Amino acid sequence: MIGNGNVALDVARMLAKHADDLLPTDIPGNVYAGLAASAVTDVHIFGRRGPAQVKFTPIELRELGAVPDVDVIVYEEDFPRDEASEQFLAASNNQVKVMSRTLNGWLTKESSGASRRLHLHFLHSPVEVYGTERVEGMRFERTAPDPANPGGVTGTGEILDYPLQAVYRAVGYRGSPLAEVPFDETLGVIPNDGGRVLDPAAQPVPGLYATGWIKRGPVGLIGHTKSDALETVTRLVEDLGNGLLPEPVEDDADAILSVLSARGISFTEWDGWLVLDAHERALGAADGSPVDRERVKVVPRDEQVGISRSVELVAS
Numbered sequence: 001m002i003g004n005g006n007v008a009l010d011v012a013r014m015l016a017k018h019a020d021d022l023l024p025t026d027i028p029g030n031v032y033a034g035l036a037a038s039a040v041t042d043v044h045i046f047g048r049r050g051p052a053q054v055k056f057t058p059i060e061l062r063e064l065g066a067v068p069d070v071d072v073i074v075y076e077e078d079f080p081r082d083e084a085s086e087q088f089l090a091a092s093n094n095q096v097k098v099m100s101r102t103l104n105g106w107l108t109k110e111s112s113g114a115s116r117r118l119h120l121h122f123l124h125s126p127v128e129v130y131g132t133e134r135v136e137g138m139r140f141e142r143t144a145p146d147p148a149n150p151g152g153v154t155g156t157g158e159i160l161d162y163p164l165q166a167v168y169r170a171v172g173y174r175g176s177p178l179a180e181v182p183f184d185e186t187l188g189v190i191p192n193d194g195g196r197v198l199d200p201a202a203q204p205v206p207g208l209y210a211t212g213w214i215k216r217g218p219v220g221l222i223g224h225t226k227s228d229a230l231e232t233v234t235r236l237v238e239d240l241g242n243g244l245l246p247e248p249v250e251d252d253a254d255a256i257l258s259v260l261s262a263r264g265i266s267f268t269e270w271d272g273w274l275v276l277d278a279h280e281r282a283l284g285a286a287d288g289s290p291v292d293r294e295r296v297k298v299v300p301r302d303e304q305v306g307i308s309r310s311v312e313l314v315a316s
């Protein structure tokens, strides 16, 4: 895994976990089968800066240390102990200090003899993925704290090669533009004021709103995304109340259904979702595995809509 953010942690944890430990979740059958066939023994996560510059969050990092039959391994040489690094840490926020304690704690933790290992490497800047027919390894340059730029690193010229069979990238995201919608090329977001999309003259575009990462950039946990959506919808409702939406809006919640149908978009309603929910729970109950399965997720969208709607039709 390349990257030291929560996406890297999520993916690495899933790759390292034994498939059976995922049975109590809603893991779909094909994903379970894929993970159950995995021959993985070691998962490596590489960050280009130091342990005090990770973008993980404390809970997600701690979860990594609690995966059954997986040892977390860190390396002393990846922990800079120079004065500037100590000062950087001392000036960091509490989250970083908590994670630093967790990471340092793993330095002295004895191996439990687990059958899988998760290695965290810091100060490794990616140089090259190598291999002919397929990935055979990856080359990194060791970095060191840059005294001229606190929190930054410089290359040391030392090359480190790791034989690997697969490489996954989790180095953040960049939004992409939509036709006819204003776009900020520098930040990779739709320019907006609290969710109201702004034109190049910084005036609101009537009827156009943005939310999520395209509104504020690729940062934040699920809770942030919810409050962000609430802010945008609040603006929309205000504009509706003030007659600022460009087209007349029917005062009828069902109007959206006719629009979707007219456009040939398949959708389900709340009752249909409840049918799908019951179906997924029934799949879980019928699953022959030794652990209780609350549900088995139906993944293909067509199948989700089909199940919810076909039973609805039969019921009506």
Ligand SMILES: NC(=O)c1ccc[n+]([C@@H]2O[C@H](COP(=O)([O-])OP(=O)(O)OC[C@H]3O[C@@H](n4cnc5c(N)ncnc54)[C@H](OP(=O)(O)O)[C@@H]3O)[C@@H](O)[C@H]2O)c1
Pocket (backbone or CB within 6 Å): 002, 003, 004, 005, 006, 007, 008, 010, 047, 048, 049, 053, 054, 055, 056, 057, 060, 125, 126, 170, 171, 172, 173, 218, 219, 220, 221, 222
């Ligand atoms: N459980 C959760 O709640 C959860 C799960 C997943 C994601 N999220 C959130 O979703 C957002 C996005 O997460 P993310 O992990 O995609 O992004 P992220 O937090 O921005 O982390 C990206 C990582 O990639 C590294 N990186 C970027 N360019 C690189 C390069 N050229 N070479 C090597 N490393 C490079 C960055 O290093 P530098 O710092 O050196 O740039 C950083 O460590 C975050 O706010 C995250 O917390 C939350």
